[in-house]
Amino acid sequence: MMNTRFASTRLAPLAISLTLLATLTGCYKSDFEAEKKKTADLQTQIDAIKADLNNASKRAADGQVAIAELNKLRTTGGVMSTFGWTGGQWVLVGQDSIRLNDSNVFVRHGERKRENGSLRFIDGKLADQTFTLNSSGSAAKVVEGSIKGGKADGIWTWFSKDGKPTNRETFADGKLVSVERITIGKDNKPTYTKLPKAEAEKFSKAQSARFAAISELDRPV
DSSP states (O other), X not given: OOOHHHHHHHHHHHHHHHHHHHHHHHHHHHHHHHHHHHHHHHHHHHHHHHHHHHHHHHHHHHHHHHXXXXXXXXXXXXXXXXXXXXXXXXXXXXXXXXXXXXXXXXEEEEEEEEXXXXXXXXXXXXXXXXXXXXXXXXXXXXXXXXXXXXXEEEEEEEEOTTSOEEEEEXXXXXXXXXXEEEEEOTTSOEEEEEOOHHXXXXXXXXXXGGGTTOTTOBOOO
């Protein structure tokens, strides 16, 4: 029979070794799990960085497209359409050629088209031109005059519905100089009668509403 005391003495170190081994195994397992978690967290961070980089690249590409479009609007410009609600539907009433100026503000640049006439603009300012305002829905002239430096200049002639001249305004640098009544004789020759200052100013002021939509035109009384 084995000596019980001897067996206990021999088995005690073995038990300690097994306990130590179990403890170390547990420690290594815990360290491994911790490292595994760190790796997973690091991969998550890497994936997030990749996503940010992809988004940044997309935003940069979109930004380049936007810059290209802005540059196009600065150089060649575009067309802005205006619609009005008529007869229960939207109807095109005009088109404006526009461009983006150096202050990143859209301004008229090119032709401003309306049913009753058109105007030319350069960088948001009226170009020097002869302007003809027609009656809406027809080609009949209402008034025709010169624009210089964005102001009414020279002679502006007004017409009746049947196309005959009725009045003539004279402007100098945007200021009204005179208004004359036009009478057509039997020989079709016009006679000009200068109106008194008060009557002339009253006539020009009465026509101002016709130019309300053209804020760039300086046509004071």
